[in-house]
Amino acid sequence: MTKSENKTEKKFEHETKYKKYDLDGDGVITDKELEMDEKLMRIENEDKKQDAQRYMAWFSLWGMLLYPSLVVFSVLINLDQAAKILGDMASVYFVSVAAIVAAFFGSQAIVKGKK
Secondary structure (H helix, E strand, O other), X not given: OOHHHXXXXXXXXXXXXXXXXXXXXXXXXXXXXXXXXXXXXHHHHHHXXXXXXXXXXXXXXXXXXXXXXXXXXXXXXXXXXXXHHHHHHHHHHHHHHHHHHHHHHHHHXXXXXXX
């Protein structure tokens, strides 16, 4: 290592908060290590995003399945006005939820097609 290279090298305290960026444990954090950490963080964030989208799609599907049971339940307990309101809202609800689910499954198909 030349003298000029040694001057640009950054060393950190032993128990610093930046220690996690020193992937090879040599006490020096290089640009390559920072780039690797950035890539790992991007992958982790993408995974969290996909999990959130998956939960939203499943929640929407369960809502589509349970919605009609609310209408039937309202009729059974003699809440005819509630059943009518729920029935009137059904068309908008089902189209909206179907769009959410379709967007999720469509995006998954596109991603799998690119791989």
